[in-house]
Amino acid sequence: MTRNQTPQASSKASMHQHCRQEAETASLAKLLAASIGELIAQSPQAHLNIALEGNLGAGKTTFARHLIQSLGHDGKVKSPTYTLCEPYLLQSRKHPFTAHHFDLYRMRSPLEWQEAGFAEYFDMPGLCLIEWPEKAEGTLPAFDIQIQMEAGAEENERTIAINAFSEQGKKVIDNIRATPN
Ligand SMILES: Nc1ncnc2c1ncn2[C@@H]1O[C@H](COP(=O)(O)OP(=O)(O)O)[C@@H](O)[C@H]1O
Ligand SMILES: [Mg+2]
Structure with missing residues (x-):
């Protein structure tokens, strides 16, 4: 995938889950949500960019959906397949934040996300979750976290890798690791 910022070796952290x-x-998404909630409670102005990668149907x-609901959204999370972006207003210990869930698969050009006025969402406290970031061809702001999903041999089996590309992203992964099972 094209990326506009080379990850620093010193701030790289990752975890894998089968x-x-x-x-x-859903459990992994819940752990990630708890960790993000903690980061936002500590740094209410924080913004996280999260790439969601994997083939069609990978999950x-x-x-x-599980992440946004675990962050406290009490309702449906519909796929942004046609709208490109769905917004959610959330809270972590009384601190309001937004989650913008993107699916860029149907963009007709790499900069359509900017033309649609989505750039400001990347400056808001909270997070942007982006499916098919590769469609933006490196024009998106740098990612803090990359989630890679892959189908396994069995129908419901998935391998999920979570990689951090910033100190903030690393903190989120470290928090997950520190969570007792
Ligand atoms: N372990 C799993 N993790 C995630 N999704 C799974 C898993 N097992 C089965 N699924 C199913 O796979 C499908 C994934 O679809 P979806 O999330 O829309 O994929 P994508 O957004 O990557 O195209 C859903 O129907 C989901 O219920
Ligand atoms: Mg999808």
């Missing part, structure tokens, strides 16, 4: 069923994917929208 999920045998969707419930395990990107499913992961995003």
